[in-house]
Amino acid sequence: MTVTAPPPVDDAGPDSRPAPVPPRPRRRHRVGRVTKAGPLTYVLLVLAALVSVFPLYWTAVAGSHTNAEIAATPPPFLPDADLFTNIGRAMDEAPIALALVNTVVVAGCITVGTVLCCTLAGFAFAKLRFRGNKVLLGLVIGTMMVPTQLAIIPLFLLIAELEWVNQLQAVVLPTLVTAFGVFFMRQYLSSALPDELLEAGRMDGASTTRIFWSIVVPVARPAMAVLAMLTFLTAWNDFFWPLIALTSDNPTVQVALAGLGGGYVPDRAVIMAGTLIGTLPILVVFTVLGRHIVGGIMQGAVKG
Amino acid sequence: MSTVTFAQATRVYPKSDRPAVDALDLHIGDGEFLVLVGPSGCGKSTSLRMLAGLEEVDSGAVLIGDRDVTDLPPKSRDIAMVFQNYALYPHMTVEANMGFALKLAGVGRAETARRVAEAAKILDLEDYLHRRPKALSGGQRQRVAMGRAIVRDPQVFLMDEPLSNLDAKLRVQTRTQIARLVQRLGTTTVYVTHDQVEAMTLGDRVAVLRDGVLQQCDAPGVLYDRPANVFVAGFIGSPAMNVVTGPAVEGGVRLGGAVLPVPRDQLARAAAGTGRVTVGFRPEDVQLVGPGAGVPVVVNVVEQLGSDAFLYTKLAAEHTDDVLHPSDVVVRTEPRTAPAQGDQLHITVREGRLHVFDPTTQRRVD
Numbered sequence: 001m002t003v004t005a006p007p008p009v010d011d012a013g014p015d016s017r018p019a020p021v022p023p024r025p026r027r028r029h030r031v032g033r034v035t036k037a038g039p040l041t042y043v044l045l046v047l048a049a050l051v052s053v054f055p056l057y058w059t060a061v062a063g064s065h066t067n068a069e070i071a072a073t074p075p076p077f078l079p080d081a082d083l084f085t086n087i088g089r090a091m092d093e094a095p096i097a098l099a100l101v102n103t104v105v106v107a108g109c110i111t112v113g114t115v116l117c118c119t120l121a122g123f124a125f126a127k128l129r130f131r132g133n134k135v136l137l138g139l140v141i142g143t144m145m146v147p148t149q150l151a152i153i154p155l156f157l158l159i160a161e162l163e164w165v166n167q168l169q170a171v172v173l174p175t176l177v178t179a180f181g182v183f184f185m186r187q188y189l190s191s192a193l194p195d196e197l198l199e200a201g202r203m204d205g206a207s208t209t210r211i212f213w214s215i216v217v218p219v220a221r222p223a224m225a226v227l228a229m230l231t232f233l234t235a236w237n238d239f240f241w242p243l244i245a246l247t248s249d250n251p252t253v254q255v256a257l258a259g260l261g262g263g264y265v266p267d268r269a270v271i272m273a274g275t276l277i278g279t280l281p282i283l284v285v286f287t288v289l290g291r292h293i294v295g296g297i298m299q300g301a302v303k304g
Numbered sequence: 305m306s307t308v309t310f311a312q313a314t315r316v317y318p319k320s321d322r323p324a325v326d327a328l329d330l331h332i333g334d335g336e337f338l339v340l341v342g343p344s345g346c347g348k349s350t351s352l353r354m355l356a357g358l359e360e361v362d363s364g365a366v367l368i369g370d371r372d373v374t375d376l377p378p379k380s381r382d383i384a385m386v387f388q389n390y391a392l393y394p395h396m397t398v399e400a401n402m403g404f405a406l407k408l409a410g411v412g413r414a415e416t417a418r419r420v421a422e423a424a425k426i427l428d429l430e431d432y433l434h435r436r437p438k439a440l441s442g443g444q445r446q447r448v449a450m451g452r453a454i455v456r457d458p459q460v461f462l463m464d465e466p467l468s469n470l471d472a473k474l475r476v477q478t479r480t481q482i483a484r485l486v487q488r489l490g491t492t493t494v495y496v497t498h499d500q501v502e503a504m505t506l507g508d509r510v511a512v513l514r515d516g517v518l519q520q521c522d523a524p525g526v527l528y529d530r531p532a533n534v535f536v537a538g539f540i541g542s543p544a545m546n547v548v549t550g551p552a553v554e555g556g557v558r559l560g561g562a563v564l565p566v567p568r569d570q571l572a573r574a575a576a577g578t579g580r581v582t583v584g585f586r587p588e589d590v591q592l593v594g595p596g597a598g599v600p601v602v603v604n605v606v607e608q609l610g611s612d613a614f615l616y617t618k619l620a621a622e623h624t625d626d627v628l629h630p631s632d633v634v635v636r637t638e639p640r641t642a643p644a645q646g647d648q649l650h651i652t653v654r655e656g657r658l659h660v661f662d663p664t665t666q667r668r669v670d
Contacts, residue, residue, distance in 0.1 A: 196391035199358050204405035204452075205379035214404075218395035 056279070063087070063273035070268050086273035090260055094248065096274060099256035100281065106171050106242075106252055107235035113176035114231045115224050121177065122185025123216050127198060128208075137186070144179045148240065156244055170245040171252065175235065181227050188223035189216065236282055253278040306459040306492055308332040308355060312364035315350050315516075324350045326516040327364065332509075337486055337493045338521075339507035341500055342539070347516035348496045349464055355494060356385050356462050368459055384453035385462040389469060390445045392437040392452075398424075399433040402451045409456075423451040426485065443474050450482070454489065461486065461493040467502065479505060500540050504528070512536050530659075534666040537584045537659055543614055543634045546590075549582040549663050557581045560599045560619040564653060570660045574669040582661040587614060587636040589657035592643075598650035601633055603643050613642035617649065 037045075062070050064083035069076055090096055124130070125137050155174055156165075164170040193216060201211040217224070239254040246252060248259045260274045261267035310330040316323045325347040332338045340348040353359035355366055357378035365374045373381045384405070392401050399420055406416040424430045427447040437445055446466060453461055466482070467475045483506055486493050497503055503510045504524040511521040512535070520532040531537035537545045550557045552575035556565040564583060566574075574581040591598075601617035615635040635651060643649060660669045 194389065194391065196387045196389055197393065199356075199378075200385070200387060200391035200393070200452075202358070202378045203356065203383070203385045204456075205408045206404075210408065215393060218393075 056283075059272050059276050059279070062268060063276045065269055067265070067267050067269045070272075082269065083273060083276075086269050087277060089267075090270045090274035090277070093261070093270065094256040094259045094274070095251065096253075096256055096277060099251045099253045100277070102168060102251065103236060103253040103278075104281070106168055107232050109168075109172045110175050110235040111228050111232045113172070114178055114181050115228050117177040118181030118185045118227060119217065119220055119224055120212070121182045122187075122189050123193075123212060123220075125182065125186040126189040127193065127195070127216075137183075140179050140182050142179075144183075152241065152244060155241075159245055165245060166247045166250050168246075168250075171238075171242050174241070175238075178231070181231065184227055185220065185223060189220055192223070193219050232285070233282070306369040307334050307367075308338075308460055308492060308494065309367040310351070310355075310364070311367065313351070313354055313361050313366055314363045315347075315354055315359055316362050323347075323362075323516050325354065328516075328518055330511060330518065330521060332492060332494060335490045335492055337483075337495065337506060337508045339495045339497060339503040339510045340513060341497055341503035341510055342513035342519075344498060345515075346513040348498075348513050350516075351513070352385075352462050352464055352494060352496045355460070356383060357381050382459045383462055384456045384458040384460075385464065386449045386453050386466045388465040390437075390449040390466075392445060392448055394437055397434050397436055398429060398440070398448050398451075401437070401448055402455050405452070405456050419455045419457075420451075423455045426454070427451050442470055443478065446470060446478060450485070454485070457491075459492065461491050463493065463495045465497055466495075467497070468499075482506065500542065504540070510540075512539060514539075530668070531584075532668050534582060534584070534661050537661070537668075541586060543587055545584045545586050545659070546633045547582060547584040547661075548619075548633070549580055552579055552581045557583055560601065562597075562599045562650075564599060564658070566658060566660055570669050574660050574662050578663055580663050582663040582666070584659040584661065585653040585657060587634040589654045590633075590635045590651050591654055592635075592637070593650050593652050595650055598652040601635075601649050601651055603645055603647045603649065604632065606642055606645055608639055608642070610639060613637050613639040615643065615649075617651075620648065 060083075061076060061079050063086050064079040064081065065076055066082055069080070121140075125133060125140075159165055159170045162170075164173075197215055197219070198211055201215050206214065237254060238252075239258070242252045242255050243258060246255055248255065251259070257271065257274050257278055261269075261271040308330075309332070310328045313325060313328045314323050315325040328347075328351055330338075340351055342348050350359055354361050355368075357373070357376060357380075361374050365372055367373065368381060368383070393404065396404065402420045402423060403416045406419065411419075420433070421430070424433055427450060429444065429447055429451060432440060432444060432448075437448065440448065446469070449466065463482075467478055470478060479502060495502075495506060497506075504527075507524060509521055510524055510527055512519040512527070514535050520527060520536045522530075522532075527536065527540050531540060531545075534547055538547055548557075548559060550559045550564075552558075552566075552571055553563055555568075556563040556571065558564075566581065566583065571581060600620040602620055603615050603617050605616040607614040607616065613636070615637060616632040617635055618632065633651070635649070637643070661667060662669055
């Protein structure tokens with residue numbers, strides 16, 4: 001037996017039955033709006049991703065051609081086979097390997113130092129009661145307004161006096177604490193670390209040092225991860241001060257890159273090849289730690 | 305175990321001209337359960353924190369046993385505290401939370417494990433020892449906070465509103481658990497709450513504070529039956545005691561056109577100077593009498609609780625002029641035969657249940 005559904009009846013028809021109430025798709029769409037992305041969102045995201053990735057891609061393309069090929073019109077858009085030749089030339093021109101090791105040491109020390117010092121100072125400013133707390137914090141934040149360039153000459157004189165020119169500590173030491181980091185950790189700890197937790201620690205018999213290591217650091221970990229990432233990036237990419245404090249015999253990556261492709265016509269292929277090896281370690285770090293770092297940012301946002 | 309003594313202990317917060325705790329004198333016996341109670345801002349938490357060493361003592365002293373601990377840091381006082389929001393270390397397991405103090409004190413690993421296991425058994429936490437606080441319910445967290453205090457076997461327990469973050473039912477359950485636990489351990493306990501039911505049910509003695517000043521410290525029954533002043537009378541008991549002030553006349557106080565009898569010498573002392581007298585009576589001490597006798601009132605609201613009914617009444621309108629505090633007069637009655645809204649009643653107070661206060665000093669007159 002087959003049942004034939006009655007044909008849809010036009011509402012305007014003279015003997016039409018009451019039409020079934022149509023569902024309200026618009027309403028449903030609104031409810032889902034927060035969680036579901038539409039096609040436009042995807043298009044915009046893809047565009048943003050392309051724009052972000054392009055410089056890196058262009059570095060790889062340019063680094064794998066000869067200088068003449070890059071200069072041609074239209075420029076090449078696909079990688080070529082000259083990458084390792086160019087890298088080899090870059091390494092002949094500047095001590096890139098040494099620079100990479102130097103930069104890892106410098107950025108690593110700066111990151112560990114900054115995160116530690118800023119967490120300590122942030123904790124003190126956020127939670128310890130001492131005379132002049134607010135004035136000191138104001139002073140620390142005030143230093144953010146002093147441009148780096150202004151401090152360069154006195155700093156260099158100091159470094160020269162210490163006979164540290166062309167030594168890594170000349171780059172590491174002046175950046176061991178940043179005002180931004182202190183402020184960032186203070187803000188985070190002010191809101192994420194309840195006073196009762198510290199009081200519980202004191203009741204349990206912990207000294208302030210012990211409280212710092214056993215209670216404050218675990219609570220501050222997400223913010224510390226974010227600060228570490230930002231600091232490592234800044235230190236890795238820092239150019240101005242290392243260029244002044246170091247020479248091409250003992251450079252960081254950025255200083256070494258600056259010395260590449262010199263001559264009457266800059267050799268852009270070599271520069272790009274060098275830049276590529278200077279960037280890869282950071283990419284690796286991010287690929288490996290990205291999940292942690294993004295997790296850290298999120299955790300910070302909702303207070304763990 | 306030990307005694308605790310506050311001797312004229314005073315705390316004035318910086319930038320405040322009024323002391324948060326004003327010359328507190330209080331002696332807490334060995335093994336006693338003392339409850340500090342009062343409205344918010346009365347200084348009860350500050351007093352507890354002074355005892356804990358988390359708050360400075362500006363003048364006076366705090367003693368634990370015979371030892372003056374006024375200037376000692378918290379860790380040298382041999383006390384343990386349960387915080388209102390529990391303050392569990394979020395990154396440590398229940399076991400580590402409970403054992404942290406012992407670890408810091410240099411107690412051996414085996415001994416720590418034994419004591420933690422023992423406390424976990426008492427508090428029914430054995431299945432949760434390896435969880436983090438995040439994975440526990442409110443009641444379980446509360447028990448971990450208790451456990452953290454009892455593993456230390458301190459001289460004194462301090463508890464700062466430990467039940468206020470629990471829902472009503474769990475609060476009642478946990479309240480009895482705490483009472484049983486503390487009784488079993490026999491440790492001196494100072495407990496802060498703003499909830500007078502908690503205070504009455506838990507405390508061996510209850511200290512009522514207001515604006516940093518101790519009002520009265522007595523056993524719950526005494527506090528209820530013989531409040532030292534109008535504030536304590538109104539604070540302890542739910543619904544609160546009815547307190548009214550009226551002109552003293554021959555034989556009593558005139559309320560709503562009728563005279564509520566007050567014993568002669570009490571009346572004379574209370575009314576000396578002002579000619580007025582403040583009287584208080586609890587809802588359950590009110591008797592309904594026939595017309596012609598007693599104070600006429602009109603029923604505004606009837607509150608049915610099942611076991612009781614509370615009538616919120618007003619003194620009959622034409623007679624309220626000479627009476628201060630003409631707020632609701634609350635009357636407890638049988639729920640099944642409760643009068644209806646709008647009914648006019650005549651009330652009187654059971655013999656010997658009238659509390660008399662001096663309207664100027666607000667103190668009790670016996």
